[in-house]
Amino acid sequence: MPELPEVETVCRGLAPVLEGAVLRNVIVRQPKLRFPVPPRFSDALAGQKILTVRRRAKYILLEMEKDNVVIGHLGMSGRMTIYQTPREASAPGRHDHIDFETAAGPIVRFADPRKFGLMLLTDQGSLEDHKLIRHLGPDPLGNDFNETVLAVALKGRKTTIKAALLDQKTLAGLGNIYVCEALFRAGLSPRRKAATVQGVRAARLTQAIRAVLLEAIAAGGSTLRDHKQPDGELGYFQHSFKVYGREREPCPGCDCDVAKTGGIGRLVQSGRSTYFCARKQR
DNA sequence: ATTGGTTCCTGCTGGC
């Protein structure tokens, strides 16, 4: 599941190939994604130069020379792959929905079996007004995020800290995996009321979020089922998960007997699995 | 205003 570190990894992989590249052609084989790919998508992009590749929350942004922006999202199972030559990119599979063909030769292909991803195009100069962008909270790795900002964002929230962190309006870029990992590192129960995370707890959580994201990016993201870097390299951070997917395994922070404690616990919040240690997280 | 439930989709898994 691509979250912030995976998307960051993808953007870093795409930048050397796409930044400054001219799009010779854009092929849309399957427009039925999370939202329909706009009919004008190909025509509006063909012939244009890509100025920058950057990430906003879990969105991949291709900023074009005509001041319009491609907004991409990998959803659950999306993948971007670089093919160095058209020959390598021949015979697209049934989930290979969009090809970005550069004039220099390399092709970037968007594939997404579950079609939860999307590929949209903004009007000129309107990125920040876009409905998918305008409600996003601060980026946890950005300059406008710190423990005070987090505390203010959580103040008065009646929901759990788990749900609040998954909400992209609070903080943009975390998903289920990294919320579980950050809460474990911060020693905070996923069931705790969000509003009670103030002061030192907000500071601990801020540091935990930053640390886990930076470590994950350094490892190339996490490869569960789908994520690969655009050059085909896997990510390796899944081996560093402390709690995610580790139900009934011993808690790495406890020295207690799994037979007695049951090890890492699992519960369902907001329809998603939460993994946690009831002894270390309060 | 917030919040919880529903929905989209396909591949994988576990139970028989």
Add this chain to the structure above:
DNA sequence: TGCCAGCAGGAACCAA
């Protein structure tokens, strides 16, 4: 061994 129901989950949307 093989089948298939159920699960996984990002986030917009809707209802309360």
